[in-house]
Amino acid sequence: MKSMPIRLRLTLWNCFIFGTIIAVIISVVYLKHKQSHYREIDRMLLNISAHVHEEINQQLSEGTPFKEVQVSIDELSISEIAIMVKSKTGALIEANSHPFFKDRRIMNENQVIDPVNFKTITDSDGVRIRVHTASVHQKGEVVGYIEMLYSLRTLDNSLLRFKWIVIGFTGVGIFLAAIAGWFLAKKTLSRVDLIGRTAKAIASSQDFQQRVLHVGPADELGKLTETFNQMLDSLEKAYTNQKRFLSDASHELRAPLTSIRGNLDILHKIKNIPEAEKEEMLNDIRSESIRMSKLVSDLLSLARAEAGQLFNMETINLSSLITVVIEEMETWKKAVNVEASIEDDLYIWGSSDAIKQLLIILLDNAIKYTHPGGSVFVSLETANDQATIKIKDTGIGIEKEELPFIFERFYRTPSARKHTPDGTGLGLAIAKWIVDEHNGSLVLTSQSGEGSEFIVCFSVIK
Ligand SMILES: Nc1ncnc2c1ncn2[C@@H]1O[C@H](COP(=O)(O)OP(=O)(O)OP(=O)(O)O)[C@@H](O)[C@H]1O
Ligand SMILES: [Mg+2]
The missing domain is CATH 3.30.450 (Beta-Lactamase)
Structure with missing residues (x-):
């Protein structure tokens, strides 16, 4: 019906x-x-x-x-x-x-x-x-x-006359109330109607820049309009982010692919390339493939984050996990001095794969963005039932104006690009997602040219 x-x-x-x-x-x-x-x-x-x-x-x-x-x-x-x-x-x-x-x-x-x-x-x-x-x-x-x-x-x-007069007036009153109610309802609903029409127009045009024009009082409908516009703000932001992410991702994937294809074309067409040059080209192809597979795996992590995929949570020994990661990183580090101070047997509720990925991202950055001869300090301690991981370096640091964008996907500072051309700018976005999923906190303090410190906190299991 x-x-x-x-x-x-x-x-x-x-x-x-x-x-x-x-x-x-x-x-x-x-x-x-x-x-x-x-x-x-x-x-x-x-x-x-x-x-x-x-x-x-x-x-x-x-x-x-x-x-x-x-x-x-x-x-x-x-x-x-x-x-x-x-x-x-x-x-x-x-x-x-x-x-x-x-x-x-x-x-x-x-x-x-x-x-x-x-x-x-x-x-x-x-x-x-x-x-x-x-x-x-x-x-x-x-x-x-x-x-x-x-x-x-x-x-x-x-009395009968009086009764009829009263009934007559009541009828007229109800009729007038109906007319007034009809126009009042029209006036009130026109604002709801406007929201509905805007939503429809956005749905058909995908133009998330549209907003509902609100001129009425700040009543319930005013609040609804405001909430609707706020929702449009978030949608617009998400939509723009999505578009930018897609174009950034394709751009990042195209660069290594172009390089691999160029090298392969030369190897294919020119038969008598000197052995040394051939070796260099193959090395290029190898490093670009590695870069691409890292990029694809980072993109996969972010896609999982977007899809709201949940981790396999368990009780994990954070102390031994950090120790293992530092030992593995030792082999990667350049001429950077890594020092660690790890409190024993601190347990947290989390996914050991994800926490390991988080630690690798932060340690990799600290080592990567520190000049040879510099130092990286890693510590784990408890304070107020919180396991606090501090990763501090004496590296290139980050400009104050750039701090708000550091956790955005594909964002890289100009100094980082200069210092290390390789890199996709996805690491910290993934790190942030992992910390959020573990209900933890991630704080960054940094000074350009002097170094950075990332502090991660998780609740400790006693
Ligand atoms: N320890 C650090 N010192 C200085 N800058 C840093 C540090 N960590 C991160 N950054 C800045 O934040 C940016 C984003 O870091 P992120 O780890 O997300 O990307 P990346 O290191 O550039 O690339 P990748 O995705 O390969 O890790 C870096 O490009 C760099 O500009
Ligand atoms: Mg990184």
């Missing part, structure tokens, strides 16, 4: 709530109004009855027999009221009534309607009549009744 549009739903809810509130208020007001009118009539009937009673009692005390008593009341000309004095058996003794009651059946009934105080009856033609009956006593005995009738015709008609 096709769902109802939000705009219509909001409008209907608006009408429903408004209508219910108005209906409840109006009903209460109407009922109170009606009750107060009826109460007023009863009070009036009681007053007149008391007056008639007094008049009859006066006549009785003057010796007039009950059968001959008379009633004179002025109100009869203005209100549709009737006063009857009846005997104990209900025989009419005296009747005094407004013309409305003339010839009505109720006036000719020779009986007491009911000797109860108040009741409402309906006449043969549908007119409601309020009846009040009071007994008349003489010498402690009931001698007859005073029966008062009051036609509710005028009041009922006016």
Whole structure:
């Protein structure tokens, strides 16, 4: 089933709530109004009855027999009221009534309607009549009744009119609320609609530079727009990064491939190349292949990072892992002096392959970017339940302005390019990912020309 549009739903809810509130208020007001009118009539009937009673009692005390008593009341000309004095058996003794009651059946009934105080009856033609009956006593005995009738015709008609007026106004009110709700919903939803349209336009054009223009107040929708724009910022950044990564990666792969292909072409075409030159070309091909396979394996690591691949975590002895890596690196190092101070038996929760890769990246950099004769200091110690690895060198260092970009993929400082032309600029991006996956921290301090220090912290397992 096709769902109802939000705009219509909001409008209907608006009408429903408004209508219910108005209906409840109006009903209460109407009922109170009606009750107060009826109460007023009863009070009036009681007053007149008391007056008639007094008049009859006066006549009785003057010796007039009950059968001959008379009633004179002025109100009869203005209100549709009737006063009857009846005997104990209900025989009419005296009747005094407004013309409305003339010839009505109720006036000719020779009986007491009911000797109860108040009741409402309906006449043969549908007119409601309020009846009040009071007994008349003489010498402690009931001698007859005073029966008062009051036609509710005028009041009922006016209440009915009032009811219709109220219903009419409520209807108009709900109609106006519906129109107001419809336009209000349109105004509110137009901002949501704008977000939706922008999202659609971005999806079809892949133009992540678009933003939703926000001019309204900083309410929930304002916040939604802001969040949506922030999401677009991140998407744009990710998209640009992705594009740059792809072009950097192809560029980095093309250089060694071109060199390998060039050398192979020469070897293939020229048959009598001197042995020494041939050897040099083959060495070139070998080193370019090594460079390329390192690049491919780094790219693979980053692709795994992008795919959110999880490591095989276990308890690892960080102390012995660092010692092993340093020993392996010894064979790689040039004329650089490597010193180590490793605290024994520090355990962390992690992947030994990944931590080894991290250590190789940092040590390789420290050795690579240090001039012959320089030093590299490696230390491992615990402080506040943190295993802290410090890798410090006296190498070329990094300019202050370049520090923010160091962990970006493919980023290499000009001095590093000059010092070591080989290198892809992927090592630290991988290192950062490994540290993040281990919930650790990686901090770099460096001064150009003086050296750098990388500090990595992991939680220790006790
Ligand atoms: N110890 C260091 N001393 C000075 N500069 C450094 C050091 N470590 C990293 N850098 C700078 O950070 C850049 C990025 O390092 P990263 O390890 O990511 O790449 P790389 O060493 O250039 O290449 P590779 O991916 O082959 O390791 C380096 O090019 C260099 O400019
Ligand atoms: Mg490196």
